[in-house]
Amino acid sequence: MVAKFANWLDERVSWRQVWDAIFLRKVPKVNWFYTLGSATLFVAVNQAVTGILLTLYYVPTPDHAYDSVQYITTQVPAGWLIRGLHHWGVSAMVVLVVLHMLRVIFYGAYKYPREVTWFSGIILLLVVIGFGFTGYLLPWDQKAYWATTVGTRIAGTPPLIGDYLLRILRGGEDLSAVTLARFFGTHVWVLPATLMLLLGIHLYLVIRIGISAVPKKED
Amino acid sequence: MKEKDEISRRDFMKVATWSIGGLIGLGWGIPAIAYVASPAWKSEQAQVWIRLGATSKVELGVPTLFKVKVKRQTGWIVNEEELSVYVLTEDGRNYIAMSNVCTHLGCRVRWIAEQDRFFCPCHNGVFDQQGNVVSGPPPRPLNQYQVKVEDGQLFILGG
Ligand code: HEM
Ligand code: FES
Numbered sequence: 001m002v003a004k005f006a007n008w009l010d011e012r013v014s015w016r017q018v019w020d021a022i023f024l025r026k027v028p029k030v031n032w033f034y035t036l037g038s039a040t041l042f043v044a045v046n047q048a049v050t051g052i053l054l055t056l057y058y059v060p061t062p063d064h065a066y067d068s069v070q071y072i073t074t075q076v077p078a079g080w081l082i083r084g085l086h087h088w089g090v091s092a093m094v095v096l097v098v099l100h101m102l103r104v105i106f107y108g109a110y111k112y113p114r115e116v117t118w119f120s121g122i123i124l125l126l127v128v129i130g131f132g133f134t135g136y137l138l139p140w141d142q143k144a145y146w147a148t149t150v151g152t153r154i155a156g157t158p159p160l161i162g163d164y165l166l167r168i169l170r171g172g173e174d175l176s177a178v179t180l181a182r183f184f185g186t187h188v189w190v191l192p193a194t195l196m197l198l199l200g201i202h203l204y205l206v207i208r209i210g211i212s213a214v215p216k217k218e219d
Numbered sequence: 220m221k222e223k224d225e226i227s228r229r230d231f232m233k234v235a236t237w238s239i240g241g242l243i244g245l246g247w248g249i250p251a252i253a254y255v256a257s258p259a260w261k262s263e264q265a266q267v268w269i270r271l272g273a274t275s276k277v278e279l280g281v282p283t284l285f286k287v288k289v290k291r292q293t294g295w296i297v298n299e300e301e302l303s304v305y306v307l308t309e310d311g312r313n314y315i316a317m318s319n320v321c322t323h324l325g326c327r328v329r330w331i332a333e334q335d336r337f338f339c340p341c342h343n344g345v346f347d348q349q350g351n352v353v354s355g356p357p358p359r360p361l362n363q364y365q366v367k368v369e370d371g372q373l374f375i376l377g378g
Contacts, residue, residue, distance in 0.1 A: 046247075049247055049251070053251055053254055056254075056255060057294070064296075067295040067296075068294070068295055070295065071294055071295035076254055076257060077253040077257045077261070078250035078251070078253045078254045079254060081250050082250060082254055
């Protein structure tokens with residue numbers, strides 16, 4: 001039954017070709033360090049799923065943000081788990097993405113013909129950091145408020161443009177409802193869209209070019 | 220022999236991958252369903268006795284409107300809401316308390332004294348003074364609250 005439907009669908013959309021290209025591609029003999037990218041991807045999927053679930057209850061305004069987060073954690077069934085997964089996922093994501101980058105650096109995998117993969121990776125790293133920075137404000141508790149006060153003030157330190165930067169980040173002179181709204185919008189729309197675009201490029205290139213082999217002594 | 224071994228190893232990996240993947244999927248899926256669907260079985264309102272007012276305010280044989288403020292908890296927000304209840308008595312001893320929520324699709328009905336009927340503005344539902352359907356789409360009489368009288372004060376059980 002399932003096989004029949006799979007064939008029926010394959011005849012029309014050739015999904016097997018896509019499947020094979022992704023999962024049956026040839027790879028050199030590699031080691032566990034090569035799974036770090038996939039591990040990052042796994043956590044990214046976790047962040048997407050749990051993040052979408054959080055928006056079902058979270059309200060990004062100063063009068064509701066804190067209470068809605070408390071409600072999720074203490075009242076909603078499995079809310080503590082969903083929030084916990086999202087919360088700890090960020091740290092896992094940052095650690096994994098850095099380890100993945102180190103593996104690419106130490107194996108020289110950024111070289112020709114993988115420069116574009118590398119640069120898409122650099123932007124992905126910035127996106128991951130951006131997620132962390134914008135997400136930190138959303139619970140709207142004391143820690144969030146002051147961390148963002150400090151973080152945006154740091155962005156305000158460069159000469160000439162600093163003051164403008166600070167006001168763009170905060171949406172005004174001070175942290176306010178405007179800040180919370182733009183951090184939320186960035187966290188759930190701007191960054192996910194950027195992430196998907198770059199991840200698409202990144203993974204397309206990984207598959208198109210093929211994975212690099214472990215460099216040998218004589219290389 | 221070797222040939223056979225390789226095939227079973229491959230199949231083993233296949234089953235293992237799908238099983239572990241499935242378990243992880245369930246690990247996300249079940250909490251996600253509980254998280255999204257819990258309002259279906261979790262009630263936020265506790266049933267309490269709500270004081271409407273003095274029985275002396277109720278006119279004999281005419282549904283009399285009582286409006287009371289109740290605290291309602293929705294999500295993380297506690298709001299004051301106004302509850303409208305029609306109370307009817309024929310003998311001054313037995314009271315019925317009717318909800319003003321139309322049993323069709325939830326609009327609010329109003330007692331129009333000149334016509335001796337409750338009217339629902341949404342789809343022309345009409346109820347008599349006891350709350351029975353006279354005409355229109357409502358499938359059931361108006362809902363009634365449990366009532367008690369203490370020291371000349373009317374109470375209803377609601378949330
Ligand atoms: C959201 C973050 C990221 C995800 C999900 C991701 C995912 C992946 C995956 C699944 C691979 C396949 C090979 C492997 O796993 O090692 C890969 C390869 C690669 N990644 Fe990333 N990556 C991310 C961030 C980065 C960063 C920050 C860099 C470096 C700046 C980078 C540079 C590369 C390069 C150059 C390759 C090709 C390696 C080769 O062909 O051997 N990636 N990435
Ligand atoms: S809601 Fe009252 S008639 Fe439809």
